[in-house]
Amino acid sequence: MSTDNPLITQLRSIVGPTNVLNEGDLSAWELDWRKRERGHALAVVRPASTAEVASVVKACAAAGVSIVPQGGNTGMVVGSTPDASGTQVVLSLTRMNQVRALDGANLTITVDAGCVLQAIQEVCEQAGFLFPLSLASEGSCTIGGNLGTNAGGTQVVRYGNTRELCLGLEVVTPQGEIWDGLTGLRKDNTGYDLRHLMIGSEGTLGVITGATMKLYPLPKAQLTAFAAVPSLDAAVQLLGLAHQHLSAGLTGFEVMGQFALSLVTKHFAQIKVPFQNTDFPYCVVLENSDQESEAHARERFEHLLEVAMEQGCVVDAVVAESITQARALWHIRESIPLAQAQEGLNIKHDISIAVSRIPEFVRQTDALLQAAYPGARLVNYGHLGDGNLHYNVQAPEGGDAEAFLRDDEKGVNGIVYGMVDQYKGSISAEHGIGSLKRDKLVQHKSPVALDMMRAIKRALDPHNLMNPGRMLSIK
Numbered sequence: 001m002s003t004d005n006p007l008i009t010q011l012r013s014i015v016g017p018t019n020v021l022n023e024g025d026l027s028a029w030e031l032d033w034r035k036r037e038r039g040h041a042l043a044v045v046r047p048a049s050t051a052e053v054a055s056v057v058k059a060c061a062a063a064g065v066s067i068v069p070q071g072g073n074t075g076m077v078v079g080s081t082p083d084a085s086g087t088q089v090v091l092s093l094t095r096m097n098q099v100r101a102l103d104g105a106n107l108t109i110t111v112d113a114g115c116v117l118q119a120i121q122e123v124c125e126q127a128g129f130l131f132p133l134s135l136a137s138e139g140s141c142t143i144g145g146n147l148g149t150n151a152g153g154t155q156v157v158r159y160g161n162t163r164e165l166c167l168g169l170e171v172v173t174p175q176g177e178i179w180d181g182l183t184g185l186r187k188d189n190t191g192y193d194l195r196h197l198m199i200g201s202e203g204t205l206g207v208i209t210g211a212t213m214k215l216y217p218l219p220k221a222q223l224t225a226f227a228a229v230p231s232l233d234a235a236v237q238l239l240g241l242a243h244q245h246l247s248a249g250l251t252g253f254e255v256m257g258q259f260a261l262s263l264v265t266k267h268f269a270q271i272k273v274p275f276q277n278t279d280f281p282y283c284v285v286l287e288n289s290d291q292e293s294e295a296h297a298r299e300r301f302e303h304l305l306e307v308a309m310e311q312g313c314v315v316d317a318v319v320a321e322s323i324t325q326a327r328a329l330w331h332i333r334e335s336i337p338l339a340q341a342q343e344g345l346n347i348k349h350d351i352s353i354a355v356s357r358i359p360e361f362v363r364q365t366d367a368l369l370q371a372a373y374p375g376a377r378l379v380n381y382g383h384l385g386d387g388n389l390h391y392n393v394q395a396p397e398g399g400d401a402e403a404f405l406r407d408d409e410k411g412v413n414g415i416v417y418g419m420v421d422q423y424k425g426s427i428s429a430e431h432g433i434g435s436l437k438r439d440k441l442v443q444h445k446s447p448v449a450l451d452m453m454r455a456i457k458r459a460l461d462p463h464n465l466m467n468p469g470r471m472l473s474i475k
Contacts, residue, residue: 007042008042011056019047020046021043022044026041029070032075037078038084039082039083039084043089046092048095054176067465067466070090071114071146079470093112093114098112099123100112104129110211111143113144117138121133130215131216133146133151135152143211150432158248158250158289163199163200166213167184167186169182171198171209174463182211202432202433203467204461204467220292221293224252224288224330225288225317226318227283227285227315228275229280232358232359234312234314237308237313241313246288250286254285254381255380255384257281257379257381258283261273261276263342272328275316345395346392348392349413351416352425354423354424358387365415365419372411373393373412377396379394383430417440417444427444453471453472
C-alpha cells in the first residue's frame, strides 16, 4: 500500500507510525478465527487510548472509509475481520489493556476494552473477587469483543451473559464523539438504556472503548462433578434437581453427547474421559459454588447426586476431590471444539431452545438429518443450563469433510434452522450474527424487528461506516 495515502499519513500522526500496519503479513487481523474467510485491510490501526480511537474514527469518517472494530479476533461468525476490498480500516483495541479502577465496595471493575478476559479474572481473584464470565477463548478474547457479541460461556446459568455483567460503557460514536457511561450505577432510569443498545451490536453502532463490570465475592468452595445420564430427558430432570437443591450455588451445567466425548478421546489420548465405552448416551459436567465451606458444598452436592440416582436421572458420577481434578473434568468439555476441528471441517450451529423442549428437538432433528444425510455424525454438546446447544454436524466417517461442508451446509442449515423456528428458538445463542449468518437472520427474524434494527443503524450510523455488512444488510 502506498505510504502517500493521506488517510494513512493522518492515522500515523494520531497513533504513531509503528501502530499503523499496511504492509507485510497481516493475517493475525485479516483471517477469521475459524479460518473460513480472509479479508484485505487498507490498514490495521492500533490506538492506545479512547482519545486516539475518537481521532481515528473522525479521520475515517471524514474520508468516507469504513471501520472494522476488533478485539482478540476470536469471533465465530466472521464479524471482526475486514472484507476483501482493501478499503477498510481494522481498528485493533489490544493496546488498550489497562484496568482503570477496582471498586470493592461497589463490587465493580472498570477496564479498557482491549483487556484480555483471563487477565481481568486474575486481577479480580487477586483482589478477592470473582468475575464470572468464562469462555474457552478467555486467554485471548477481549472484554470489548465479549460485550460487542454479548458472549455467553459456561456460567450463564448463574450469572447471565456478558450483558448481565455490565453496568456501564464508554463508546466512541460513528462521528468520533465519546459517550462516557461508566457510572457503575445499578439504578439509572434516565431515558433509553444506551448501554444495552451497544452490547451485542457487533461494532455496527460504535466502538466500545471501556466498560464497568460487576464483581462477586469469591466462593469459599467450588466443586465439580461429571455424571453419566441415560438420556437428554434425564439431563433436563437433573438440571431441575440441581436448581432445587443448589439454588444459586449451581454455576455450571454442561451436556456432552458420547460422540463428542469420543472425539476428545480419539484426538487427545492423554485426556481421560469418564464413562467411555458405555451405553450412556450423554454426560453432564456440573459445578456447585458455595459461600459457606467446602464441607457444606460437598454435603449438598453429594445429596443432590444421591437423589438423582434414586430417581434414575443419573446412572453414575464422579466428584472432583481437588482443584486439579476439577480442572481436568472441565478440560474435557473445553476440548470438544478442538477435537472436532482435528476430526475435520464441520457444520456448526449455536442455537438456543427452551430447556424443557431440547430433548424432543434433538430427537426430531437427529432423525431428519440422518434421513437426509445418512451417516452424518452429530456432535451435540453445550450449555444445557441456559438452553444453548452447539449442535454440530460432522461428515460421515471416511467422507470428504471439505466437500460435505461445501455441498451440504445449506441443506443441513435448512433442516436445523427450520426446526429451531418450529421450536421458537434462536439461530444464534451466543456467537452473534457477523457476516456468516447475516442473510439467515433475514429468514429467521421478525420483519418488524429487522425494520427497527435498521432504523437504529441508520440513525446512529447514517453513512454505514461502522462494520458495514455485518449483522444487517442496509440498502
